[in-house]
Amino acid sequence: MEATTFGEVWQEVFTTQPAPPDWLVIVSGGVALAVVLTGAPWRIARNVVTIAHEGGHALVAVLCGRQLSGIRLHSDTSGVTVSRGRPDGIGMILTVAAGYITPSLVGLGGILLLLANRITALLWISILLLLTMLLLIRNVYGVISVVGTGALVFLVSWFLPSEVQAAFAYAFTWFLLFAGVRPVFELQSQRRRQPAGTGQSDADQLARLTGAPGTLWVGFFLVVNLAVLALGVWLLVLAEL
Template structure:
């Protein structure tokens, strides 16, 4: 009982504001992972996990029956669910994919602003476990296990300073990493290489042009980046004031 109580206290405890340099450096590191093509090609797998997890979660909340998630080595993914092929539930589940990474980053920034570093890491583990249960291919399972193992090792074995660095870097990554796929999506659409993209499926369902949905994805993710970035740099602003 004491062990469980200690664990619960550890997860819910608050941590002090991190050093200002850590907030800045982790943001720069996240940018260096998102912007260069080679680094992004590898790290984009984490964004795809969040993207497909968003489809799955919103689909289930809208009453759809989730059949499985597949993640591919080219960083694409597929979430399969059963239910009506039209209507608000289908629209919401399609819309959720591209905005989920950024919204997760925003939620992470809010938790970090409250000093809940350990809680953020453990929530991340729970979400990854939920995705893992629904993975239906080997590469996808391996990708989720690698990310989950990294989060677990940091949350369980790393020092508080290392946990803070990891949590801030991961949150910055989701905020920045949620924006880049929108540009890539529109580039593929312009070339005619993504006829079944989320935006084009939404266009067929709603009869609203696909470009509208791309712009809406972008606006939501940029807003999350601005607000989440503000929450992350609040300690710097407080000290400056």
């Protein structure tokens, strides 16, 4: 980014960029899928999914009128969002249900910006969201995770050429779409290893709140995320052919 004043930065952030070639869109999707399917890269990148997951809990909690206490992110890529309010009811149900579908929905929002050729805007909106979430983090690892992710996005958006920014933005968006699906399978696998009725996962909490089986909620997460992924593939690839 060559801007030096605040006004120039603001103008450059919200200026449209040229659409990347089709091959870059497809290759970036392949790279994102490889990260989701492999071992060590997934364990590192999964922190981004946790950030989005807990951010979804936090946002819906606030929208439902709950009092947000804070967010903790852990080195095992788990996390917890604490809010105060009624322990049951629609607000609590929506808050708990938001986590597993948020990464995919954030990815869908990214697609809309990319299709409008707002590549730099996508990167800077991501930075602003991470800065907002940083105010809610209540542990050291969480701070490191959010700051590290934000710093990476900032470095790409500020120092690297537009072609690299486009590749990063598309890969990041593809990653959120693909990464929204894998944690749902991990969730069900974890639930199978626990005695019936003792789980503390989002699906088990929803089962206790609604009376619907936890497996049904796992299915709900999976259907939503697969539908968003299919829509993303259509918008980014098939509709352009």
